[in-house]
Amino acid sequence: MARGIATCTCATCGKQFEKIVFRSKRSEADSWVAWAERNYDQCPDCWKAAQEAVAKAEAEKAGLPELTGSPKQIAWAERIRHRIWTDYTEYEDRCRQFAEQTGYDMEVFAAEVAKCREVFSRITSAKDYIVHQDDMLSKFLDTYMESK
Numbered sequence: 001m002a003r004g005i006a007t008c009t010c011a012t013c014g015k016q017f018e019k020i021v022f023r024s025k026r027s028e029a030d031s032w033v034a035w036a037e038r039n040y041d042q043c044p045d046c047w048k049a050a051q052e053a054v055a056k057a058e059a060e061k062a063g064l065p066e067l068t069g070s071p072k073q074i075a076w077a078e079r080i081r082h083r084i085w086t087d088y089t090e091y092e093d094r095c096r097q098f099a100e101q102t103g104y105d106m107e108v109f110a111a112e113v114a115k116c117r118e119v120f121s122r123i124t125s126a127k128d129y130i131v132h133q134d135d136m137l138s139k140f141l142d143t144y145m146e147s148k
């Protein structure tokens with residue numbers, strides 16, 4: 001077992017960071033290190049910041065509300081919400097295609113979509129996203145819908 005440690009430089013903040021890999025042969029570990037040092041140019045902090053910026057921009061575009069909680073909770077919850085929202089909109093697209101193909105009443109479909117999206121607009125607690133990140137789509141949205 002050979003360990004390779006690549007020392008990479010962040011193109012955004014200039015900070016150095018390490019990437020570690022284990023390979024069966026020394027030559028494989030060394031060639032990975034050379035590759036990694038050429039290709040990894042974003043440190044974990046800048047990667048996280050970039051993810052947060054994307055999540056924030058997407059949330060604004062989708063008209064999702066500001067979240068409440070500590071700054072750390074909000075940043076974490078925004079990344080979770082981004083993932084859930086992406087899954088949800090993909091699911092919505094598949095449902096739309098199915099509805100169109102099967103001759104479903106598209107006005108009824110639009111009303112159902114509006115109802116689902118409205119539920120997202122009512123979830124403002126960062127904690128709710130953090131606690132329910134794994135069952136948000138399967139269970140939690142139903143709870144919110146029923147509570148109306």
Ligand SMILES: [Zn+2]
Pocket residue numbers: 010011012013014015042043044045046047
């Ligand atoms: Zn950086």
